Amino acid sequence: xxxKLTKTGAAPxxxxxxxxxxxxxxLDVRDLKIHFPTDDGLVKSVDGLxxxxxxxxxxxxxxxxxxxxxxxxxxxxxxxxxxxxxxxKARISxxxxxxxxxxxxxxxxxxxxxxxxxxxxIFQDPLSAMHPYYTVGHQIVEAYRVHxxxxxxxAKRRAIELLDRVGIPEPAKRFDNYPHEFSGGMRQxxxxxxxxxxxxELLIADEPxxxxxxxxxxxxxxxxxxxxxxxxxxxxxxxxxxxVVAELADDILVMYGGRCVERGPAxxxxxxxxxxxxxxxxxxxxxxxxxxxxRLIPVKGNPPSLxxxxxxxxxxxxxxxxxxxxxxITRTQRPELALAGxxxxxxxxxxxxxxxxxxxxxxxxxx
Amino acid sequence: MEPLLKVTGLKKxxxxxxxxxxxxxxAVKAVDGIDFEVLPGETxxxxxxxxxxxxxxxxxxxxxxxxxxxxxxxxxxxxxHLGVGGMRPxxxxxxxIFQDPYGSLNPRHTVGTIVSAPxxxxxxxxxxxVRKEVQRLxxxxxxxPEHYNRYPHEFSGGQRQxxxIARALALKPKLVVADEPxxxxxxxIQAQVVNLLDDLQQELGLTYVxxxxxxxxxxxxxxxxAVMYLGKIVELADRKSLYENPMHPYTRALMSAxxxxxPRRRGAKSERILLTGDVPSPIxxxxxxxxxxxxxxxxxVCRTQEPPLVELRPGQRVACHHPENAESLTIPVARExxxxxxxxxxxxxxxxxxxxxxxxxxPEPESEPDSPKA
Numbered sequence: 001x002x003x004k005l006t007k008t009g010a011a012p013x014x015x016x017x018x019x020x021x022x023x024x025x026x027l028d029v030r031d032l033k034i035h036f037p038t039d040d041g042l043v044k045s046v047d048g049l050x051x052x053x054x055x056x057x058x059x060x061x062x063x064x065x066x067x068x069x070x071x072x073x074x075x076x077x078x079x080x081x082x083x084x085x086x087x088x089k090a091r092i093s094x095x096x097x098x099x100x101x102x103x104x105x106x107x108x109x110x111x112x113x114x115x116x117x118x119x120x121x122i123f124q125d126p127l128s129a130m131h132p133y134y135t136v137g138h139q140i141v142e143a144y145r146v147h148x149x150x151x152x153x154x155a156k157r158r159a160i161e162l163l164d165r166v167g168i169p170e171p172a173k174r175f176d177n178y179p180h181e182f183s184g185g186m187r188q189x190x191x192x193x194x195x196x197x198x199x200x201e202l203l204i205a206d207e208p209x210x211x212x213x214x215x216x217x218x219x220x221x222x223x224x225x226x227x228x229x230x231x232x233x234x235x236x237x238x239x240x241x242x243x244v245v246a247e248l249a250d251d252i253l254v255m256y257g258g259r260c261v262e263r264g265p266a267x268x269x270x271x272x273x274x275x276x277x278x279x280x281x282x283x284x285x286x287x288x289x290x291x292x293x294x295r296l297i298p299v300k301g302n303p304p305s306l307x308x309x310x311x312x313x314x315x316x317x318x319x320x321x322x323x324x325x326x327x328x329i330t331r332t333q334r335p336e337l338a339l340a341g342x343x344x345x346x347x348x349x350x351x352x353x354x355x356x357x358x359x360x361x362x363x364x365x366x367x
Numbered sequence: 368m369e370p371l372l373k374v375t376g377l378k379k380x381x382x383x384x385x386x387x388x389x390x391x392x393x394a395v396k397a398v399d400g401i402d403f404e405v406l407p408g409e410t411x412x413x414x415x416x417x418x419x420x421x422x423x424x425x426x427x428x429x430x431x432x433x434x435x436x437x438x439x440x441x442x443x444x445x446x447x448h449l450g451v452g453g454m455r456p457x458x459x460x461x462x463x464i465f466q467d468p469y470g471s472l473n474p475r476h477t478v479g480t481i482v483s484a485p486x487x488x489x490x491x492x493x494x495x496x497v498r499k500e501v502q503r504l505x506x507x508x509x510x511x512p513e514h515y516n517r518y519p520h521e522f523s524g525g526q527r528q529x530x531x532i533a534r535a536l537a538l539k540p541k542l543v544v545a546d547e548p549x550x551x552x553x554x555x556i557q558a559q560v561v562n563l564l565d566d567l568q569q570e571l572g573l574t575y576v577x578x579x580x581x582x583x584x585x586x587x588x589x590x591x592x593a594v595m596y597l598g599k600i601v602e603l604a605d606r607k608s609l610y611e612n613p614m615h616p617y618t619r620a621l622m623s624a625x626x627x628x629x630p631r632r633r634g635a636k637s638e639r640i641l642l643t644g645d646v647p648s649p650i651x652x653x654x655x656x657x658x659x660x661x662x663x664x665x666x667x668v669c670r671t672q673e674p675p676l677v678e679l680r681p682g683q684r685v686a687c688h689h690p691e692n693a694e695s696l697t698i699p700v701a702r703e704x705x706x707x708x709x710x711x712x713x714x715x716x717x718x719x720x721x722x723x724x725x726x727x728x729x730p731e732p733e734s735e736p737d738s739p740k741a
Contacts (some may be wrong), residue, residue: 064553183645184417213416213580215642218624222641240554243626247633266630284558284629286587288610289627295565298558302523318376 025052025097026234027076027202032094034068034075041307043136044253045071049094050337053251055201058228058235060249060266062242062281064303069238069260073204076236077121078103078111098202099288117147120195124207126187130179137163137175144197162193166223185216189223196227203228204236209244226364242285246270249345254278257304257314260337264344274346274355276319279363289367313349321358324350369443370404371542371574372428376437377401383650396649397423399598400437402676405542410568410575412606412619414582418596418646421578422428425546428576429463430454430540441542454722459489462535466547468527472519478505478530479515483644485537504533509563525556529563544576561588582625591682594618594685597649597657600676604683614679614690616640617658656688664689 034046046068053059061069074080076098080090096103098119103111112130125131127198130139140159141152148155156175163171166189179187188208195203205224209217225248228235237248246266247250253263255278262275273279282296304310312332316322322331326349337345340352380394398420400649405411415421426432430446439447446457464541465471472481484502486493493500502512508529519527528548535543549557550563561584567573585592591629592609594617602615613619625633642661647653653660659669668688676686679693 003481064555185645213646214582214624215416215621216645217626218639219643222624222639241626242554242628246628246630247626248721249630259656270628270630280555284555285628286558286561286583287628288583288586288622288625289629289632296558296561298562299555300559302525302556303553 012056019088023237026055026099027053027236028095028097029076030097032072032075032096033092034071034080035091037089037091038228038307041210042259043306045306047309049255049258049260051253051260051263053236056228056232056235057250058237058248060238060252061238061255062240062245062252063255064240064308067255068306069255070206072255073121073206073236073238076103076202076204077115077119078108086089113147116143116200117198118200119198119202119204120198120207122188122191122195122203122205124210126184126191126211129191130187130194132179135141135176135178136182137177139193140190140197143194143333144275147198158197159193162197163190164195166190166193166227166240167219168193169286184212187198188212188216188220190229191219192223196231199231200233200272202234202236203237204238206238207240208237210239210241217244224248242270242281254281257309258306259314260345260347261315262346263337264341264346268341268344272341272344272356273317273359274340274344274352275348276321276350276355279359280318282367283363290367297363313347324354326350368406371407371442372405372576373430373440373443373533374404374437375402375440377424377427377434377439378436378659379420379427379432380435384615393650396598396652398427398434399649399652401593401595401598401600403593403603405574405576407541407574408568408572409590410577410588412585412592413576413578413595414585414592415595416580416646418597418649419595420649421580421595422546424501424595425463425544425578427577429461429544430457431444431463455489459485459538460541462538462540462543464528464535464543464545464548465532467551468524468531469519469551471531472527474519477516477518478510478522481519481530482533482537485534489538491538500537504537505530507536507567508533509559518671523556524561525552528552528560532560532563532567536571536573539571540573542574542576544578546578547580548577548583550579557584562616564588582622597646597652599657599686600684601658601687603676603682604680604685608680610684612683612692614660614683614685614692615658615687615691616664616691619691656686 032046032049032051036043036045049072051059056121061072063069064136075092078093078094130136137159139157140162141155144155144158160171160175163174168174168186174187182190208224209220212220221244237245239245249266251264252266252269254261254275256277259274261277262269262273269278273282280299284299286296299318304314310317313317313319313335316331329349335347335349340346377398378400379398380396382391383393383395384390385392401424403411412426413421427434430439430449434447437447438445441457441461446454479498479501482504483497486497498515501514505512505514510526510529519530522530541612549560552560564575565588568575577585577588586606589606591603591605593600594615596617602609602613602618609618610622613622615741622640623638623640644661647660655671656669656674659665662669666689674686674688676684678684
């Protein structure tokens, strides 16, 4: 993911800022900022986010509600600027490179043509993401014919083929059903079919299984894994469930208060996490695969308001290690992402040896 | 020990009415004959997928709904058909915590009014006055007692859930029924509330019935666990037996479906049992065992005969004709009842797909994760 950084000439650990040059990564997000002006102040939903993603790989974005995960995904899809009311329009800056093209400065019509074909999205709630007045088949055919000049018959064949591929029984019959006639799991499958109908190279799944039961969730995760192998697309999966990212993601990006606090290969983030917030997430979660722990280790306090993000490290009011001396660095200084291992970055002022010690000696044994 | 709550044959059918005359054409069998008891001081976890009737069950035992059949006994007294007045003395002892911390608090009332409402309704004058008691309760659940005059919108989700808990505890109840108490909260906040419920139980000697869909949370909080499927309890056992030795195929499938937050175990996909299809409609549940349409072990007997909930191991009740992990059964009656049904194992290719074929029920727990800690 990030080893490309050195190639573009930046020092390791420093996100490339507006170099203007096309990147050789498939998806390259650089210093993305998405701010919403409101009556109460500027909501900084995403405040300087950078990451890269290769084809065939999966990036998991984890964070709590209000950490900016969904806003990021809508930003990549170019779905923010279309707000009807001037006041709610987002202020977006930074760069999003997809396949050598910059999306934020591109013509909206061009982005619209790419949407669906080169990048597609799976939403959390399939009932509200589908139109209740049209049959499921109609909606998939429509998505296909926008990008492919084929007759209805061919498109219908393609839609039925996709419905079959995502595991809907009797796809030819189900083609004519309305969304409400599908169960939750089937609707989610149909939406995946709709997203995949144009063979997109980038697939963004925003909480794809949150609304589903665990047995259905297992089916959908399995399906997504198989489909990625088959289609070889790049996938961004956004979720609050660490179990889901552990199942699917190659790389993990942990967001807090609109910024990335840690990012790296999945194994490293789970086994050698470098940020106190990641420790907090791991400690908060009851584990079904481990011996019963007596108590969970919660993160104290509440997530920050995005209008008034704490100065310095956004996590500092909740961080149990905020008072550890850090060699003259004050609380108001913001930590930048720094290399903490192979392709592993974290934004914390504590010296790395100290963090490794705290994790291995104090936190890991209690999990 | 005398059970605090005893439920026998509990049923709730919601009628479906059609036409001009509102003739009843059917019924949603949300809860269809369940038995269990809750001992004082313990936590009973109830787990199941959406639509399995777990929330309806919670509303029946708190008597927010009137059962269609069966009885609910609280401390030996039958409360299943008491009216509003008859229930009032029991309301002090049975309280409920709701799922949605936004919908369960009146936005026009201050926290003080919300938490003191139980005193007003029951005509109780707590020692030292209502205000002092409310502030004590707010402190107890980890809120600032100074926030007495604030409105719910001034609090975050986790704090609102604490307000709901304070209200439930106001009258010093014996039994607290919590319906999905943490599912609306963020992970880091979930842990705070789970720990709070834990501390309150130890401090106040509460008895909990906790309803949730999250198997990890249920394992963390419960002493005994009931697994529900389509209005029935399919397995009821203490935590250790259930998680280490699940006997009902549904329990096993449910547990194997939980995504494990450990990227190194991703290859262990073979352990996962993928159920096909969806839960059948509770309007017309399948005959025989309700799980037979999705079960990979289903045989003829499963389609015709409903398995009773019998104690197959001490403290582990299972409703299945072909239980898993049944090798080490010690109770002779149970062994017999299993063997009778084993007599004709017709190897029908089941609908469910399974990566490793379960030839024999294995004696040892197969999914005991002993992964080294990080």
